[in-house]
Amino acid sequence: MLTKSSTELIRRQNRALVLGALRRKNGQSHTELAVETGLASATVTAITHELVDERIIERTEAPPAGGRGRPRILFKQRRSAAYAAFVRISSDMLQYSMVDYSGTLIHRIEEKRDNAGQKIEDFAAGIRSTLFRLASKSRVSREDLKAISISSKGVVADDNTTLLWSSVLGSQQIDMRKTLASDWDAQVTLNHESLLVASALHSSLSQTEGRPIPRLAALSLGHSIGLGVVHADGYESPRARAPGFGHMIHSHGGALCRCGSYGCIEAYAGSYAILRAAFRVPSNTIPANFVPFLEIAKIAGAARKGDRLSSAAFRDAGTAIGNGLARLISLHGKMPVVFTGPGVPFFDLMRPGIDEGLSASLGVRIEGPPEISLSLDEERLVFEGHLNHTMAAIDREAIAPRAAGARIDKPGTNGRGGEET
Incomplete structure (x- = not known):
């Protein structure tokens, strides 16, 4: 007989399979999700009901195949379910992007860098300030921002948060997680740009x-x-x-x-x-x-x-x-x-x-x-790399383990204080 912990592990894995399938192709029917994940039809039904109730995904109608019969019910990610910010550090520019749970770009800020050299304190202060501005322009709250993904060329530590050396900062090292910990509850990760x-x-x-x-x-x-x-x-x-x-x-x-x-x-x-x-x-x-x-x-x-x-x-x-x-x-x-x-x-x-x-x-x-x-x-590949890594991590680490029936925001709101459209 399965223990409670093993049953919960299987539940998380199955939820992650459904979320991953929708990440690969948003807008799938119940039947398509069952084929894509290899899960039983009843299991897919239970998981999609959970995720709809938690306001992670939503049902939409599509015309029937061949134009006749009942509309098809498709499951899509609810865009307001979570948000992520990307920061790309390059030799001459800093690029900040905010995306919603579906991976749609909401707002972007680009800033030219001073190539004459910069103190680590000023560099960190600039990132913190611009992330606040990005969130404000995007109308995303501290609670709604689930992940901040940063990329740079150079040498990245195995902890995936510390930049050990870069052409931007030289030997000045910066721990991105510690830099942003007081501002955001989001999971902060740092990756080498070429990895993405x-x-x-x-x-x-x-x-x-x-x-x-x-x-x-x-x-x-x-x-x-x-x-x-x-x-x-x-x-x-x-x-x-x-x-x-x-x-x-x-x-x-x-x-x-x-x-x-x-x-x-x-x-x-x-x-x-x-x-x-x-x-x-x-x-x-x-x-x-x-x-x-x-x-x-x-x-x-x-x-x-x-x-x-x-x-x-x-x-x-x-x-x-x-x-x-x-x-x-x-x-x-x-x-x-x-x-x-x-x-x-x-x-x-x-x-x-x-x-x-x-x-x-x-x-x-x-x-x-x-x-x-x-x-x-x-530039597009870096963005897609951020998107693939970060949204999969949100699915795997924040959404899949959530207790059954938990909601990410209040019913009837879009997670940013406004009515659902």
Whole structure:
């Protein structure tokens, strides 16, 4: 006989299955949910009744198939059931987004960053202030905001809340959870941006293929060089990681990197590295904090016109990346690689070096190079990565475990003090 605790665990798991199915495709019938989740019809009925009563999902009517008969009853997420805020930290900008429970963007704020350097106290105060402004503009209360998801390139601690090093703050470390704990009750998480990009790409491409892709890497070209890797072997959920690819050693004692080390991949492939090489600036020169991509575009234009120094700068960048990818494949096996980021328009100039760097690996020479593709819209992928990770966590950790019959807001309200529309 099942104990009370095991019965409750099964209940949570089943609720999570239904919520996950609606997250993949919002607006499904009872029958579709049963097929999608593999649950018995009676179980789906009980769970949907619970979730409707808790004001997590709602029933809507749709025209019958073929245009005849009774309307179809579909279940959809109630947009006011919960809210999440996303913060994207990049070299030149901070982007804040508020989304509702359905994943719909409600409001966005973008702020230019001061690239001359910033004290950690001022940086933290700015994030706190703008999050308050975002919530106010979105009419979302402290109680309604269930999660704050933050992304940055750099080095993220295993606790998924502490930024250990970044091009934005250097060695100044910041614990995002502690920074925001006094302002919000929401769950605060920090992820490497490339991890979110890789997760979004893996989810999208797996849906296209109709099955989980075993492995995939997303490599971001820009001011920084970031890498996200997703594994989906066996029956386990996909696992995403963001190894410190840009700060792997390409040449021992080589060019100076923004991290202070010598010979990192980024010290040859980052935008500041390309600028330094194209103008024959000594490789031990302190890297620029920020390089406008208009400058990189000018160097690319010169390379395409045959300028040897400019061409060599991009080729050397590609070689460093190719060598790094060869090591990655040696450790993890062959996998598709998707290049993203603001440096993608210059990929053709890096490609000869990337192929050369990859060919240095015996495994690549035997099995052939990885499948390589490009994705131009990195900003969209970061947003989708935030969305996938954060809303799934809200479903799993806040909604699925809730006691039966509990409500998230008062009946007849939208959770923000107004009448339900």
